[in-house]
Amino acid sequence: MSETAADDQDTPETSRADAVIDRVLSRAGTAVAEGGTAATDYDGDQYDREERAALRRVANLSTELEDITEVEYRQLRLEKVVLVGQWSHGTSEDAEISLRELAALAETAGSEVLDGVLQRRPHPDPATYIGKGKAHEVRDIVAAVGADTVIVNDDLAPSQRRALEDVVKVKVIDRTALILDIFAQHAKSKEGKAQVELAQLEYLLPRLRGWGESMSRQAGGQVGGAGAGMGSRGPGETKIELDRRRIHTRMAQLRRDIKAMEPARAVRRERRLGLPNVAIVGYTNAGKSSILNRVTGAGVLVENALFATLDPTVRRSQTPDGREFTVSDTVGFVRDLPHQLVAAFASTLEEVAHADLMLHVVDASHPDPESQIRAVREVLADVPGADQVKEVLVLNKADIADPETLLRLRGRREITIEVSALTGEGIEELMELIGRELPRPEIPVDVVVPYTRGDLVSEVHRHGEVLAQSHVPEGTHLSALVDAGLAARLEEAGVPSASV
Structure with a gap:
């Protein structure tokens, strides 16, 4: 593997290249490390993991044509892959971290990473992305x-992908196609599948390939011999045009x-109205689902893979002082998330804008957590209203994080808290923090609720803050702080305490 475009054969360069190979193929410091995921009692039975593991791809069963020029589009063949990365700024360590993340994405998609190439260039080659010499090396x-x-760790223009395929003689895909493939595998809900299909079609549309005039669906007049007369002459609609129209x-x-x-979605949100909402966001595989399981006991899928959770999950929990709130788990983000996916999943991401508190889960054990924080915020910048939600940085995996990294993250201006979803360290402190930061009801009420309206008393205990409670012949005497909606219902059904 070569770290630069030059074919330098000096011993120091060779040693450095060997070291890069070891780091890229080792999984150390990546989002996906060797070994399985250690599930805790809070993660439930994890039936989804068994279901997903039962549907692994089987290699070398494909009957597809070998000549890549004979097809216009095929499903991705992700079995044994070579990675290609390129960097023009930053350090070599940043480039290696990015390539290791690509390796983790490829493994999540069901492939086996065999090798990787890093290239230093001021800008991508307009023809083959990596240049003719490096293409022959690949x-x-x-x-x-x-x-x-x-797999190329960047977005490729259709012409670049075709030119690179012509040289390497195997299928070439880019980072966006890889992420779309993972999303297609993991989507389960009707809405999630529709969002993924829409993103895939937007990606596919400019990349359709055809065979030229031989793909014509109509051929009248001189072309068809006897012909069908006026109105039918000319090439007609080609197959590629027909495909574009259908797409x-x-x-x-x-x-x-x-x-x-x-x-x-609006109806489901209305049903939760009155309950404060906490949205969990973060980089993919930062541990968002594990945090959700710790906070709510939801038992949702936990897997050591990128984009393991795709469909949003909403569960209920209670603060230490007894107030109920809902927790929303959202899709994970990634560096340079394809814009097709951001647009398609806008409806899912709007859960963040409707939240009262945002838990931004950060993998504190990652070599560069700051870049992951930036990537998440770049995506959230496209969600209207998300910037108005109070944010708490939850530094997950603190049990295996580097102390210097934790010290650096503690110095950020945001509210931070260190936890470990695996060991449970810091979870109690996190629950107390949620209780402090969630908005409290502000409207004071002092009413006597008839005994026939026990549902209102129960709702005050769940959604409000009871200051005093006693029982009188007319009903339950409540002194509490509630929200505006509940205050109106209490006023309508109850009797003012002064008149009792």
């Missing part, structure tokens, strides 16, 4: 290790379907 690596796919039609239908699901 071709030799692919042939030597027996790979069938090359546009399908995308319009998906947008209508996703929009039609908005009322159902």
Whole structure:
């Protein structure tokens, strides 16, 4: 593996390249480390993990054509891959971390990473992205290790992908296609599947490939011999044009379907009205689902893989002083998240804008957690209203984090708290912090609620803050702090305490 574009054969350069290979292929310091995920009692039975593990890809069963020029589009073959990365600024360590993250993405998609190449260039080559010489070097690596796919750690133009395929002679995909493939595997809900399909079609549309005039669906007049006379001459609609029209039609239908699901989301949100909401956000595999399980006992899927959780989950919990609140787990973010996915999942991300408190879960054991924080905030900047939500940085995996990294993160201006979802360290302090930061009801009420309206008394205990309670012949005498809606219902159903 070469760290630069130059073919420097000096011994120091060779040693440095060998060291890079070891770090890239070791998984140390990546989002996905060797070994499985240690589930705790708070993670439940984890049936989804068994289901997902039962559907692993089986290699070398494909009957696809070997000549990549004979097809216009195929499903991704992710079995044995070689990674290609490029960097023009920053340090070599930053580039290696990014390539290791690409390796983790590839493994999550079901592939086996065989090798990786890092290249230093001031800007990508407009023809093959990595240049002709490096492309031939990648071709030799692919042939030597027996790979069938090359994954590029960047977005490729359609022309760059085709030109690189022509040189390396195997399938070439870019980072966006890889992430879309993972999302397609992990989507389970109807809305999630529709959002992923919409993002895939937006990505596919400019990348359709055709065979030229041989793909014509109509050929009248001189082309067809005897012909059908006037009105039928000319090449007609080509297959690629027909495919584009069908894709546009399908995308319009998906947008209508996703929009039609908005009322159902609004109804579910109305049912939670009156309960404070906490939204969990963060980089993929930072431990958001593990935190959710610790806080609520939800038992949602926990897996040591990127984008393990795709469909949002909402569960209830209680603060240490007894107030109920809801917790929303959102889809994980990643550096350079494809814009197609951000647009398609706008309806899912709006849960963050409606939250009263945002728990930004950070993997404190990652070599560069600050870059992950920046990546999350770049995505949230596109969500209207998300910047108005109070944010708490939850430094997860503190039990294995570097002390210097924790010290650096503690010095940030945001509220921070160190926890470990695996060991339970800091979870009690996190619950107390949530209780302090969640908005409290502010409207004082002093009423006697008839005994026939025990539901209102129960709601005051769940959603409000009871200051005093006693029983009188007319009903339950409550002195409490509640929100505006509950105060109106109490005033309508109750009797003012002064008149009792």
